[in-house]
């Protein structure tokens with residue numbers, strides 16, 4: 284009998300084993316209604332075996348590429364730890380392609396340490412796009428905030444050039460689809476300008492007048508709820524008041540400063556445009572906290588919930 288898609292497990296990757304990934308996964312699963320029984324953990328043997336015994340969750344062990352017996356110390360990042368995190372991502376990506384997993388929730392990794400271990404991508408978003416095919420878009424969904432990024436892992440000085448009509452159109456279309464997916468019948472999309480006060484009529488920058496607003500004006504025929512460029516400093520305030528289903532941000536920190544300030548515990552990093560669902564908590568490796576047992580697992584729990592929502596739950600909560 285062919286397994287239905289929604290009966291496949293979700294892969295949960297450990298993230299950097301010296302960061303808070305392993306412990307937030309453990310804490311999240313301990314209070315999870317399913318105890319992760321619709322999931323497969325991927326990470327270091329000692330961690331996964333203990334959790335598997337405690338919660339009955341399935342587990343696949345991976346090792347650092349060149350040090351099979353490496354054991355990470357919390358708070359002490361290393362090339363071997365990053366290599367193990369990468370092995371977990373590789374296993375999860377391959378498992379989706381092979382029809383073993385229905386999606387992936389990734390633990391946080393350090394881009395810096397991954398690069399030292401030979402990783403060729405700016406982040407996990409680009410890694411999974413390369414592994415699966417597809418043209419990714421970074422998005423965050425929280426309690427009240429939903430935001431799609433037009434650009435993300437690029438230096439700030441390159442944003443103006445990258446933010447052309449095609450880039451903005453893709454972000455707007457994905458924001459529109461995301462709003463639909465989350466139940467909006469006639470999506471209202473608020474779009475941040477690039478410059479202070481959305482350029483203030485050209486006094487503070489010309490990108491809005493020359494590129495962004497003409498693109499939005501063209502797209503509005505098919506998407507009547509699409510704004511013109513709005514000042515990025517107030518658009519999230521307006522979203523919380525209920526004006527927009529999804530906001531499109533021009534660049535990484537325009538979105539994430541708001542998201543992480545207001546909803547650090549609740550927001551989820553969701554990669555759009557890929558053939559499989561991939562979510563992640565909004566926080567990083569927090570090496571400064573690892574091992575203390577105080578890391579908040581809420582964003583990981585939320586990432587798991589969003590992945591379940593988008594892929595269909597595989598089992599009944601106990």
Ligand SMILES: NC(=O)c1ccc[n+]([C@@H]2O[C@H](COP(=O)([O-])OP(=O)(O)OC[C@H]3O[C@@H](n4cnc5c(N)ncnc54)[C@H](O)[C@@H]3O)[C@@H](O)[C@H]2O)c1
Nearest residue numbers: 390391392393394395563564565566567568569572578579
């Ligand atoms: N999902 C991901 O893979 C992801 C997301 C963001 C950052 N990162 C990576 O993480 C590394 C560290 O990034 P950073 O220092 O900018 O951000 P960070 O999120 O790791 O830490 C920022 C601050 O928030 C605290 N914090 C983070 N998560 C917490 C939690 N669950 N509970 C309580 N406090 C928490 C940390 O102790 C720290 O003070 C970087 O290499 C970055 O690339 C990865």
Ligand SMILES: N[C@H](C(=O)O)[C@H](O)COP(=O)(O)O
Nearest residue numbers: 406407408409539552563565
């Ligand atoms: N840009 C994300 C954030 O700040 O939360 C984060 O770095 C994760 O990116 P990837 O999921 O592509 O690794």
